[in-house]
Amino acid sequence: MTRPVDDRRIDAALGTLAREVEPPRDLWPGIAARLEASPGPSRRSWAWQAVAALVLVAVSSLVTATLVRRSPTPVAQQPVPASASAAMPVAFGPSFALNGEYAAARAQLAAELERRVATMPPSARQKLEANLAEMRRAADEINAALARQPGDPLLQELLLSTYQQELGVLASVNQLTGTSAAEEARQENVKL
């Protein structure tokens, strides 16, 4: 007859395992050799691209609706400082028109962020800005790739995901740092 196992000890044992295990040798040269011998990334069909474009529009609208709902003040009441606009490029590639409400919600979040990061401790602000800078760099480079390959559905999806994630970060910062005046007074405790 088997005895039941102690689940907590099993979980504890599994929890000790590192998720990453470095390969004992560099496997890249072997991969690179096979890449040279194989065809490059194959493009998706035009039919698939058309479907992807439709999905993008739907997702964009959904994100806009979500953001507008989460925004604490109406877009029209929030002037966008020039510095915030400059910090948050809102251009999609030439073949994908950015939804106007989406751009406005994004600009609003950026403006609020500027106001709220000023209340953060310098170290937290630095980390946040470094993370946002990486996202903007990704968006810039994907935008540049879209200019070279207009209509590429993968690039469009990558760009949209990057903007969505950036918006998610902005929204969560605003939400967590701006719930009340009392909350703002405690911003020194905000840690990133």
Place this chain on the structure above:
Amino acid sequence: MSAALDPGEFERARQSAEDRRLVAAAAGGSSEAFERLYRRHAGRIFGLCLRMTGHRETAEDCVQEAFVQAWRNLPRFEARSGFGTWLHRIAVNAVLAQARRRQERVGAEASVEEEIAESVADGEVGDFGAGLDVEAAIASLPPGARHVLVLAGVYGYSHEETASMLGVAVGTCKAQLHRARQLLGQRLGVEEGGS
């Protein structure tokens, strides 16, 4: 009560933004960008393959096959899911294809434990010896139970995700995980009422 922003969330956001930037460049034909993706993800993919196969050389083959397949299928990557998750799915497919082509070896090999031992930072595992025992015990499980345990128990995938990756029913996945945990508990001597 202070507001605390989850540093993990921001780090993940930054990492996935960098992945997307590299995927965009690689999809345009940049093998340098793809090599960066390899460097960023090789450890996690090798860990997954090593634990699923229980064999170092087979795991190396699977890693290489996974990255070659990822390169070929890069334009089919759906950006809404993370690149790492997509790569995991490809790696699992590579492991399963390998298992179909070759008769799997049962039982841990010393080399598996050595590779894992070398890669684990000293501070990361409190009891290094116990960690090695766990790896050996996992490697000795029957393949089906081992695959489920690695995906669900080690890498944290849900039953639904694990079942989808392995191409089995969710019920099968749950049964295999239960079996794997029973066997693992017996091999590690952590049955209830035991020491």
